[in-house]
Amino acid sequence: MTSAILEARGAGFAYRRAAPVLADVSIEVTPGRGVALVGESGAGKTTLLRLLLGLMRPTSGRILFDGAELSPRDRVQMRAFRRSVQTVFQDPYSSLDPRQRVGRIVAEPLRSLGLPAPASRRMDVAEMVAEALRAVGLPPDAAHRYPHEFSGGQRQRVAIARAIVCEPRVLLADEPVSALDVSTRVRIVDLLAELRETRGLTVVMVSHDLAVVATLCQHTAVLERGRIVEQGDTAAVLGSPRHPYTRRLIDSVPRLPPRASQARS
Amino acid sequence: MNVLDVTGLTVKSADGRALVSDVSFTIHSGARLGLIGESGSGKSLTALAIMGLAPAGMTVSGSVVLDAPGLVRTEVVGAAERHLNGLRGRAATVVFQEPLTALDPLMKIGSQLAEPLRRVRGLRGAALRTAVIAALEEVRLADPGRIAKAYPHEVSGGQRQRVAIAMALACEPALLIADEPTTALDVTVQAEVLALLDGLVSARGMALLFISHDLAVVAGVTDDVLVLKDGVAVESGNVLDIVNAPRHPYTRELVGSARQLDGALDWSPR
Amino acid sequence: MSRASGPSTTRRSPTLVIGCVLAGAIVAVAIVSLFWMPFPQDDTSGGRLAPPALPHLLGTDKLGRDLLTQLMIGARIALTAGIGSVALGGVLGVTAGLLAGFATRWLDDTISALLDILIAFPTLLLAMLVVAAREASLGSAILAIGLAMSAIVARLTRVLVKRVLAEDFITASRTSGTSWPRVVIEHVLPNIWPTLLVNLALQLGLAVLAEASLSYLGLGAPPPNASWGRMLQEAQATVLTAPLGAVAPGVVLVVLVVGVNLLADGLRDVADPTRRRRR
Numbered sequence: 117m118t119s120a121i122l123e124a125r126g127a128g129f130a131y132r133r134a135a136p137v138l139a140d141v142s143i144e145v146t147p148g149r150g151v152a153l154v155g156e157s158g159a160g161k162t163t164l165l166r167l168l169l170g171l172m173r174p175t176s177g178r179i180l181f182d183g184a185e186l187s188p189r190d191r192v193q194m195r196a197f198r199r200s201v202q203t204v205f206q207d208p209y210s211s212l213d214p215r216q217r218v219g220r221i222v223a224e225p226l227r228s229l230g231l232p233a234p235a236s237r238r239m240d241v242a243e244m245v246a247e248a249l250r251a252v253g254l255p256p257d258a259a260h261r262y263p264h265e266f267s268g269g270q271r272q273r274v275a276i277a278r279a280i281v282c283e284p285r286v287l288l289a290d291e292p293v294s295a296l297d298v299s300t301r302v303r304i305v306d307l308l309a310e311l312r313e314t315r316g317l318t319v320v321m322v323s324h325d326l327a328v329v330a331t332l333c334q335h336t337a338v339l340e341r342g343r344i345v346e347q348g349d350t351a352a353v354l355g356s357p358r359h360p361y362t363r364r365l366i367d368s369v370p371r372l373p374p375r376a377s378q379a380r381s
Numbered sequence: 382m383n384v385l386d387v388t389g390l391t392v393k394s395a396d397g398r399a400l401v402s403d404v405s406f407t408i409h410s411g412a413r414l415g416l417i418g419e420s421g422s423g424k425s426l427t428a429l430a431i432m433g434l435a436p437a438g439m440t441v442s443g444s445v446v447l448d449a450p451g452l453v454r455t456e457v458v459g460a461a462e463r464h465l466n467g468l469r470g471r472a473a474t475v476v477f478q479e480p481l482t483a484l485d486p487l488m489k490i491g492s493q494l495a496e497p498l499r500r501v502r503g504l505r506g507a508a509l510r511t512a513v514i515a516a517l518e519e520v521r522l523a524d525p526g527r528i529a530k531a532y533p534h535e536v537s538g539g540q541r542q543r544v545a546i547a548m549a550l551a552c553e554p555a556l557l558i559a560d561e562p563t564t565a566l567d568v569t570v571q572a573e574v575l576a577l578l579d580g581l582v583s584a585r586g587m588a589l590l591f592i593s594h595d596l597a598v599v600a601g602v603t604d605d606v607l608v609l610k611d612g613v614a615v616e617s618g619n620v621l622d623i624v625n626a627p628r629h630p631y632t633r634e635l636v637g638s639a640r641q642l643d644g645a646l647d648w649s650p651r
Numbered sequence: 652m653s654r655a656s657g658p659s660t661t662r663r664s665p666t667l668v669i670g671c672v673l674a675g676a677i678v679a680v681a682i683v684s685l686f687w688m689p690f691p692q693d694d695t696s697g698g699r700l701a702p703p704a705l706p707h708l709l710g711t712d713k714l715g716r717d718l719l720t721q722l723m724i725g726a727r728i729a730l731t732a733g734i735g736s737v738a739l740g741g742v743l744g745v746t747a748g749l750l751a752g753f754a755t756r757w758l759d760d761t762i763s764a765l766l767d768i769l770i771a772f773p774t775l776l777l778a779m780l781v782v783a784a785r786e787a788s789l790g791s792a793i794l795a796i797g798l799a800m801s802a803i804v805a806r807l808t809r810v811l812v813k814r815v816l817a818e819d820f821i822t823a824s825r826t827s828g829t830s831w832p833r834v835v836i837e838h839v840l841p842n843i844w845p846t847l848l849v850n851l852a853l854q855l856g857l858a859v860l861a862e863a864s865l866s867y868l869g870l871g872a873p874p875p876n877a878s879w880g881r882m883l884q885e886a887q888a889t890v891l892t893a894p895l896g897a898v899a900p901g902v903v904l905v906v907l908v909v910g911v912n913l914l915a916d917g918l919r920d921v922a923d924p925t926r927r928r929r930r
Contacts, residue, residue: 326568
């Protein structure tokens, strides 16, 4: 078995003098195996994501990156970590700075990480941005426009372009499609699936949308009130759930009426 | 009898763009219609226009006739505000997506619920308090006494939406308009609220206009649907027919997308 | 698809143009006064309360000084007071606001409490304290007005910073490896400055008025410096016999304040890329 890129080992988080938001969560992100964190509001999904992003430190347990404990003070490690792990947010309206052109937004990880290495740098940044925009299916001239000129789905593509421009290994996505219309949602899910194949990206996704999870992630962990109640292969967890909460979650998903042909047979 | 008769409804923005164009449909008393559309399709605007609440600066034309039992048959388009106020609540009422904005944050839930009960049923004092608790029980809120004394922000999103439904029902409307009532809720809570809404509408024989972007949700609640795209009704009919054999290209795309996501949840071996 | 261009922006913002013209006229007068004035400042050769006639275009005041000359000096003082207070209040206010916006809960609460006290403190009282501690001068007036203004600016900055920090693009920036100072320069300041700029422009108008009030009360620049506020005060007694002495400084004061306010409104439209949306 390949070693984990990112791992939570018995991680927990609690605010001072309050019940823990997250307790004893252990989860592994191994290359090529997408992970879904499924749960409803208050389950601690977002807290777990922020721990995995190094934006908050666990109050118990550890977060490991390439086998070493993630420490915000270790600049060398943090730089490698930021380069390897990028994010996409839920709300494409809040996640892009309205006062920057798309080209500048997409180039931000390159600027901050000092990529690509000096020599003939300026040209390379523009090229890498253009390549990232092309990869997410946006026209090259998108770089000169402002976020408000784009629809929600296109903005989400811009956010994805920003996340992949420095060629990370892991993409942490927080409900990446739940703010989008159904047809747009399908297109973004398809895009993420394509990037997973073509770029070897491992997608870690926080979601309450089981259909999206089933499409994109091989591994699913179900969170309820700050604890993982069940995790394993997505097919196993969603196909034959063992925990009653998982079962209730699956039964609650509104389904389309069966196709006429299927109904007849 | 038609509770709602919409003919050629058109809503134009201040700069003259048609946000809803020439939409027509009817709802019989006790019937249910789903209004499907994505963001910008004009579905919420249609609901507001039916209530005579289109935002200032927009021009509404066409005809919206509300005809509730016990009330005067009324043409909403062009009617005086004073006249409409008597109609709102009794003839038709709306449950919105985000109940937090629909409830007054500075008023206890019980007092908010008491207002329509006093106005419509003429209740006072102890009888009013009993009716408030009964209304909260009807939407299956556990511990209605505590909820009545709480402020909207002190209860969960699902509980707030139940309160909003209770408030809508307190007016005893002939038509309930539900505008994405479960979109902001968690999936398990959504299932409960949908079941609740379904049961209450049946029990009271109310007509229902259910607005949503989610084909699967609409299919579970209503029999007939109208598909809106960019303010135009592109297709209407029985929900099973539309899901199985969409005719308009847009509906086909919509159903295709929904099918693709829905298919991902089929774990039974093929 | 193309960028918003300069000329079309000004065409769509007539308030900006009118504001520029009005405020610009006063600025021009102030600049001219540095090099040329119709009469020396303390020339009283024209006789007392002379009516408008050549060579005294607007007549003279009760001491026989040329009114136009006085107005020109007043423009210089009004602008110095306005710009000086805004510079002081802006620097202090934005710094304190940024600090509070980024601070931990405890420090933020402390700064906010101090700001609330400063805001509740009447500017006039503050000015009297400053004058008592120093002397009645233009500098004292600027210090008092700037200090009072800094509290208002700080509170606004704090709210703006908090709002921007809550946006996802800040988190996105941090997960891109951007350091905090760069987050401030790249995201926080660009997103708050248009609102701040508009507010500072409005404050400039208020500062000009405040300086006029202080001078009117004798707490501003001492004689013989002609401040519009003191001109109004000096003309008070003779307003019925020589109305121009009071009307003229009043009019220029209104022109400057209205001009600056229109300028502020116009800036608001120009500064925001989402407001320059094309058809």
